[in-house]
Amino acid sequence: AQTVTQSQPEMSVQEAETVTLSCTYDTSENNYYLFWYKQPPSRQMILVIRQEAYKQQNATENRFSVNFQKAAKSFSLKISDSQLGDTAMYFCAFRNTGNQFYFGTGTSLTVIP
Amino acid sequence: DAGVIQSPRHEVTEMGQEVTLRCKPISGHDYLFWYRQTMMRGLELLIYFNNNVPIDDSGMPEDRFSAKMPNASFSTLKIQPSEPRDSAVYFCASSNSPGLAGLSSYNEQFFGPGTRLTVL
Numbered sequence: 360a361q362t363v364t365q366s367q368p369e370m371s372v373q374e375a376e377t378v379t380l381s382c383t384y385d386t387s388e389n390n391y392y393l394f395w396y397k398q399p400p401s402r403q404m405i406l407v408i409r410q411e412a413y414k415q416q417n418a419t420e421n422r423f424s425v426n427f428q429k430a431a432k433s434f435s436l437k438i439s440d441s442q443l444g445d446t447a448m449y450f451c452a453f454r455n456t457g458n459q460f461y462f463g464t465g466t467s468l469t470v471i472p
Numbered sequence: 473d474a475g476v477i478q479s480p481r482h483e484v485t486e487m488g489q490e491v492t493l494r495c496k497p498i499s500g501h502d503y504l505f506w507y508r509q510t511m512m513r514g515l516e517l518l519i520y521f522n523n524n525v526p527i528d529d530s531g532m533p534e535d536r537f538s539a540k541m542p543n544a545s546f547s548t549l550k551i552q553p554s555e556p557r558d559s560a561v562y563f564c565a566s567s568n569s570p571g572l573a574g575l576s577s578y579n580e581q582f583f584g585p586g587t588r589l590t591v592l
Binding site: 392394396401402403404405406409411450452454458459460462464465 | 503505514515517522528561563565567569578579580581582583585586588
């Protein structure tokens, strides 16, 4: 079975600084998909960024980027120029080819003004 | 598209009452997922459907919980009788099938806004 581990329950960052959230996963599959979701206080789950395991290039979406290390089964999220609106719970998720999703336990990020 | 729609957004009920949560997935999506989120247990997958058929209900906590998907545009999650420990936020999410031509291969899940259930 696949598992997703987020080892940082809580993190904080100063506004305008950069922060990295870690995520590791365990799978025996070769192709799969990885996601980061953001859940602000409104509770809405919002997709932040996604990565396909076959793609070597790390995904980037504006201030959000990932460091995908397939051999190490690591998928960290980097947030640059942190903004107050980035304060949220962040979930790492894994999807296998059978469309089964596995979510991590989340990292609560606080951006400090 | 309006996204995944859930109703009600908030539900307060008394122990022993029946609770029905509703979900309308994104049109064209053929997978539907029900999750429960609590502080103690995080995000838990309860059940998911493909083409209206339940595929995996191993996450349903007990017989008091049941879910149906009578058609492609509607699903319900019912708790009968409800208990205080059922208090949580319940999310519905939908996605399309992997590999369908012309669609994103990522098949990410799109979440509804959630239903906050409080059982007194």
